[in-house]
Amino acid sequence: MLLLGIDIGTSSIKVSVVDADTKACIVSAQYPENQENTILSVIPGWAEQSPDMWWEQTKLAIRKLTSHGTFKPQDITAIGVAYQMHGLVVVDKNGDALRNSIIWCDSRAVEIGETAFERIGQQHALEHLLNSPGNFTASKWAWVKANEPDVYRQAHQIMLPGDYIALKLTGTATTSISALSEGVFWDFRTNSLSTDVMQYFGFDQTIFPEIRPLFSEHGTLRKDIAQQLGLQPGIPVSYKAGDQPNNALSLNVLQPGEVAATAGTSGVIYAVSDELVYDRASRINTFAHVNYTVEKPRTGVLLCINGTGILNRWVKDHFGHGVDYRQMNTIGKAVSPGSNGLKILPFGNGAERILHNKILGARFIDLDFNAHGRSHVFRASQEGIAYAFRYGLDIIRENGMNPSIIRAGQANLFLSELFAEIFVDITRVPVELYENDGSVGAALGAGIGSGAFNSPQEAFSQLKALKTIEPQTSDYYEDLYQEWKQLLDDQLAQELKNP
Structure with missing residues (x-):
């Protein structure tokens, strides 16, 4: 079958x-x-x-x-x-x-x-x-x-x-x-x-x-x-x-407390809850999960960042001539954390929900023509994306959810060892990587819906983690993140002041 x-x-x-x-x-x-x-x-x-x-x-x-x-x-x-x-x-x-x-x-x-x-x-x-x-x-x-x-x-x-x-x-x-x-x-x-x-x-x-x-x-x-x-x-x-x-x-993220992430064109953290959770500023959003029923509510609390993989692609198109994504990651990894002071706000793909639906635009900050090359841009873009994830994850934490582990497919930006390590170090949450694909998930979903499987548990009985990435560094990335966050807060305050 x-x-x-x-x-x-x-x-x-x-x-x-x-x-x-x-x-x-x-x-x-x-x-x-x-x-x-x-x-x-x-x-x-x-x-x-x-x-x-x-x-x-x-x-x-x-x-x-x-x-x-x-x-x-x-x-x-x-x-x-x-x-x-x-x-x-x-x-x-x-x-x-x-x-x-x-x-x-x-x-x-x-x-x-x-x-x-x-x-x-x-x-x-x-x-x-x-x-x-x-x-x-x-x-x-x-x-x-x-x-x-x-x-x-x-x-x-x-x-x-x-x-x-x-x-x-x-x-x-x-x-x-x-x-x-x-x-x-x-x-x-x-x-x-x-x-x-x-x-x-x-x-x-x-x-x-x-x-x-x-x-x-x-x-x-x-x-x-x-x-x-x-x-x-x-x-x-x-x-x-x-x-x-x-x-x-x-x-197989179906039960309360389980959390998934993806970093394709947009970036998402998706936490399952058995409560009707909402953020007072609607910076994160709650929808009915695939297994939601009136009798047994299961909601998906969704943090979305529009400017993730689309930023990485833009950087490749404009700075990565002659190299593929794998080479970009290798080149970026040769640069020290912090990208020699270059910071990127990755919000260049429409209104961002985590930023009160403001169109902030992407920004390169402290770019020095004498100090920075494309290797710094490669790393700074992935750092900026990971910082945006941390910013959104803190909003999820404000709303009472504190993931102890995040599951993600080894795809898109999570194919980058550089990005995965930065993500884990800045969020301080381990990530389990799986061989995972949206079309395969849809096929297995079809099996659940047609009765080919007796339950979702049966459909995902063969699912096993490829590897787990644990946080390594201590406070260094935290200091870098706080610098980045201050720049974002200043930009956002200006936008909210002058709508």
Whole structure:
């Protein structure tokens, strides 16, 4: 029995086939392979991608996978979908996208969300939504309503990126409590769509697809699509989840107190709780985890930093000519901690939630043309990213969660020994690294949803840590971090003073 996982990322689409008996990945493919998808930003602070680009690339990636010859495509029995969170996809009655998706790092709706936060009542919103509407999906849909009346009028349904791909695969539109919570449409106190949000923005509840359990059938593969992809028609899409809940699932982070991290385009720490946790300033955000139920709540407390891997890629593009990421890490590691005084604030990818939804921009501080070269930039960028993680982790700690260990996949920035060591030394929390992949997690999620596994524990029974990284240095990085934090606090105070 084989399972297919699809991961709709910002940079690319990745797909994997997993053997349900061994829980092992047989083969993976991605599209595009040697480049990263563009984020469209026609106005600073905006960020869009085409849903049809995701769909075409999904089909191309699956065809590449099925042509590999290492498995029989007809043996695939279930499909799971993971996706970049918070994106708004608007479709007409035919299920076709009416505009580009306004994706996770888009900042155009921040003011709309902040006004809604005030009008609904901050404390009331936090107690019921566990978040400010911020620049999440609800606020993005309100922006469309205010600025694109033709699109709003033609809209039949709105959904998240993974819902759209599942719709294209099956012809069936569904959503889940987890998905609605990440859009800030869900009231955790009434366990229903938020009356406050719907009434304040003037939304009609019919705009949402049918709500189904996350681990359940979300439609079956259309015959015409199955023929295009070389798969068996009627295969269920039995799992859909945002990329960060899915990353936590793939690391078997399901119980209160367990914590996952990832450092891809954005950086995330994701802590599971059995309480309805919220930060009074909504600097971190709480959503329904993949195993959330009304009877047994499991929430995911999410710290997000927009400018992580995207900064590392920008540095490579502009300073790393002739070297790959591995060489960059080696060159950076030759520089002493502190990068000879060069400091980087990595906040150059839209409004940052941990910074009160301010667009601070990235900054190179104390750059000396006579003292610094690209080796210092390579190290300082990874230090700046790790410092931002520490800054956010301290907010999580303020809210009563103190992780004793963090699980992460050995992927993206955690492939860098330099970054992993800095991360552990500055957070003072050990990191367990696993062979982990979002598309593999989605495939295993499909197995849980289709009944191929009796429980998540069975699905991840073969999961073993590759290695554990323990903190090494004592106070040296703490002093460097405090210097960096003071610079950030000064910049942020200026922004808050002059909004």
